[in-house]
Amino acid sequence: MKRNIKITVEYDGTNYGGWQRQTNSPSIQEELEEGLYKLTGKTIIVQGAGRTDSGVHARGQVANFFTQSSIPPHRFSLALNAVLPRDIRVVESKEVSPDFHSRYCAKARHYRYSMFVGPSGLAIGRHYYYHIPVQLDIESMEKAVEFFKGTHDFKAFQAAGSIAKTTVRTIYHIKLTWQEPYLYLDIIGNGFLYNMVRIIAGTLIYVGKGKIPYQSVEDIIKTGDRTLAGPTAPAHGLCLEKVYYDDSFFESII
Numbered sequence: 001m002k003r004n005i006k007i008t009v010e011y012d013g014t015n016y017g018g019w020q021r022q023t024n025s026p027s028i029q030e031e032l033e034e035g036l037y038k039l040t041g042k043t044i045i046v047q048g049a050g051r052t053d054s055g056v057h058a059r060g061q062v063a064n065f066f067t068q069s070s071i072p073p074h075r076f077s078l079a080l081n082a083v084l085p086r087d088i089r090v091v092e093s094k095e096v097s098p099d100f101h102s103r104y105c106a107k108a109r110h111y112r113y114s115m116f117v118g119p120s121g122l123a124i125g126r127h128y129y130y131h132i133p134v135q136l137d138i139e140s141m142e143k144a145v146e147f148f149k150g151t152h153d154f155k156a157f158q159a160a161g162s163i164a165k166t167t168v169r170t171i172y173h174i175k176l177t178w179q180e181p182y183l184y185l186d187i188i189g190n191g192f193l194y195n196m197v198r199i200i201a202g203t204l205i206y207v208g209k210g211k212i213p214y215q216s217v218e219d220i221i222k223t224g225d226r227t228l229a230g231p232t233a234p235a236h237g238l239c240l241e242k243v244y245y246d247d248s249f250f251e252s253i254i
Contacts, residue, residue, distance in 0.1 A: 003067060003073065006094055006097060007080075007092065010060070012087040013028070013052060013236075020048075031149070039079050043067070049062040050192075051080065056238045056239070062245075071170075073093055077090040108190055108249040109192065110241040111188075113184070114128055114129045114185075115132055115182070116183075117133075128237070130234050140210075140213075141207050144204055147218045151169070152168070152172040153168050154168070155197045156223065158226065160207045167224075169189055172249060174186065174200075186241075199226075202230035216228070218219040248251050
């Protein structure tokens with residue numbers, strides 16, 4: 001009898017072409033599937049909750065797979081960690097109902113974009129923080145953040161190549177946290193378009209640099225014009241923090 005195993009995965013995306021298996025670079029999905037093959041001798045497909053891009057990290061990626069292996073569900077984490085590269089760790093594994101799907105059952109996802117604001121940059125942490133060498137107008141950025149809350153058509157914050165059927169998404173929570181010299185952008189939403197969080201981050205950085213007035217963000221959302229928004233912020237500052245399968249994400253909104 002096949003069992004459905006849910007795993008929570010942490011990874012450093014620096015050396016990978018993203019979550020999804022591909023032909024031209026290593027991926028997180030590929031490493032997990034190869035690890036499962038080593039453990040079970042079977043080809044097993046691993047479904048992820050979010051297809052993080054090349055260079056993007058995760059602390060709380062969720063995936064699931066079906067197996068007839070005799071390995072106890074809670075032992076898959078230890079078994080996989082013994083065969084996976086050190087920059088990929090399975091922090092938890094457990095059996096779930098057969099109808100659970102890591103992507104389609106998800107109710108919300110939490111992403112964090114991390115920045116270091118200052119002239120020197122970072123030596124330790126350079127792979128996880130986007131370095132901004134000039135000072136930012138944090139107050140204007142905080143005002144701009146408010147326009148993103150709620151349900152909108154986020155067409156202007158979608159990169160070319162997206163195959164999404166609709167560009168309407170809901171952002172339940174978005175917040176900037178300034179802990180000088182570190183700046184964090186946290187976003188919780190029901191789903192995200194291709195590069196959406198990175199384009200929002202890039203737009204807010206342009207607001208902070210005075211290149212986009214904070215009032216213009218509302219018009220950018222309404223027009224859906226990608227050319228009016230800021231650039232796509234680099235991938236290494238982005239991390240998938242958590243995937244929610246219940247309504248507990250509302251606790252972050254209060």
